[in-house]
Amino acid sequence: MSQSKSAPSAVESPEVQTPDPRRWGTLAVVVSAQLLIVLDSSVVTIALPSAQAELGMSDSAKQWVVAAYTLTFGGFLLVGGRLADVHGRKKIFLLGLLGFAVTSALGGLAVGPVMLPLARAAQGVFAALLAPAGLALLTTAFSDARERARAFGIFGAAVGSGMAVGMVLGGVLTEVGSWRWCLLVNVPLVLVILVPAVRFLAESQREAVIKYDLPGAITGTLGVGTLIYGLSEAETVGWSHPSTVAFGLAGLALLVAFVVIERRSERPMMPLRIVVDRVRGAGYAIVFLAGAALLAFYLFLTYYLQLVREYSPLLTGLAFLPSAVGVFLGSLGAGRILGRTGPRAVLTTGLLLGAAGIAYLGVLDRASGFWSVVFPALMVSGLGIGAALTTVTKITLDGVPSGDAGVASALTNAMRQIGGAVGVSALNVVALSVTAAKGDSGDDALTEGYVATFVVGAGLLALASVIAVVMTGSRRVRG
Structure with missing residues (x-):
């Protein structure tokens, strides 16, 4: 395939670019906003039982509090990424940020069982504007290969540990205050992000001819x-x-x-040149498999801790802190190593560590000790997950033309969302089937169902590591 002779973009040829003096401020803003999106998913999950009781929601309505957000976020990601590329990433980022705050307030002030799911659906739309615009801004702000690797390491550390942090925050807010604060807290957080966002974010070049x-x-x-x-x-x-x-x-x-x-x-809207690259295509497949394994892992471990071990929401959230620490350290470590070497070794090692940590939960029973089983599993898997997600995010965006960075970022997020939906649905069937085969619904049967999902999830990460070995080593990494 012939290469375009047009001027190279910041992403494609970093050696000819002058470093953006605002790049570290951009990193802080983008990381904070993405962390807000990640926190929101786990914070609301912890708060759901309290919201259901106060608003008189049925089980199906409660399900839509999560599903409505997932549907609109996943569905509108590609549109959000393309709007950012066409109209300017800073403008779309700020619009997404403000919209996220308003819809969070509406959800926190909900007065009935319908208002909360509707507010969550609107939240998902604005999150779909915010996420790809932010990641595209981060990608184009860093032109030096080593600096960009460090930036992705910091991004992965903050965002990867956000789900566990969100569970802790959700438990604290729900037990000390009210479930409503799990949504209302987004408003002051957005205001804190907004001022530096206006100052540090640089507007991207917009298309001369706008055609949808x-x-x-x-x-x-x-x-x-x-x-x-x-x-x-x-x-x-x-x-x-x-x-x-x-x-x-x-x-x-x-x-x-x-x-x-x-x-x-x-x-x-999505130029196919983005996905035909073999390394980038493999990266999207790995994002899909990792999303399927990890969302199910966090969900079913939460069920085990709350239903079998009878942990409170706050204690459940605190139990995930080892994972947050592991992800943080793994992401920072990967960011430093990637500045000196290619992605294959880091990605493969991270995926295998993640698989090993989750597979260790295969020894769980209803009386397993936290420090002897759950803690090491979370710590080891967190280290691997942090390294793997940082690396795979980088390879899906390396070499993307600057004008396509928004939609490429959106596709990375979309594959994670679809993978998560597949993983939760498929592994729920696994858990229910294993539990039903035991002929009862006691703690032992429930635990065996959850253990089966951990083993399958570890297998998905192991499969992703095979893809990493075979598919991600042939392309020379370009800053």
Whole structure:
């Protein structure tokens, strides 16, 4: 394939670029905003039982508090990334930040069982603007290879540990105050981020001719959203249920149509050149598998701690602190090493460590000690997960033309969302099947179901490590 002779972008040719003097301020702003998005998912999960009781929500309505956010966030990511590339990343980032604060306030002030899921759906839309715009701003702010590796290490450390930190924060806010503060706390946090965002973020160059790929936007958004909804249906009614099959097939058909449209479009929403690169394509596959393994891992370990061990929400959140520490250290370590070497060794080692840590939970029973089993599993898996996610995020964005950085960032987030939805739905079936095979629903049977999900999740990370070995070592890393 011939290469374009146009002027190289900041991402493609860092050696000719002058370092952005505001790059470290940009990193602080982007990390803070992304951490806000990650915190929000786990904070709300901890608060759900209290919200359900106060608002009189049914179980199905409670499910939609999480599902509505997931659907709109995953569905609108590609649109958000493309809007950032077309209209300017700083503008879309600020819009997403302000919208996230307003919708968080609406959710925290909800007065009925319908208002909260609607507010969460709106939150997801603004998060889909915020996340890809922020990651694209970070990618283009750092032109030096070693500095960018360090920046991704810091980004991975903060964001990767955010879920565990969010669980602690959610437990504290729910027990000390009210579930409402798990959403209302976003408002002052956004205000703290907003001032440095206006100061440090540099506006990206916008396209001279603004032309939207409307068919691609519609099919891509509906395809991702429909597929995620079908997967969420599988979790509640089963994989063979007509609604699961119908929505799953409809989502896949829409995504096939999306690819066909993008191949023919003059100005595609997602240029296919982004995904045809072998290393980057492998990176997206690894993000998918890691998302499937990790979201299910955190969810089912939470179930084990609360339902079998009867931990309180606060104690459950505190139990995940070893994972947060491990992710933090693993991400920072990967950021330093990546500045001196290629990604394959770091990525493979991280994935295998993550698999080993999760697989160790295969020895769990209903009386297992926290310090002897759960603590080392969380610490080791956290180290590996931090190193792996930092590295895979970097390889999915290395070499992307500057004008496509927003949509490439969106695709990374979308693969993580879809992978998480697949993992939770599929491994829930595994847990239920193993528990049902025991003929009872006691603690022993529940634990065996959860253990089965940990073993399968470890297998997914091991599969991802094979992809890393085979597919990520041939392309020379370009800053």
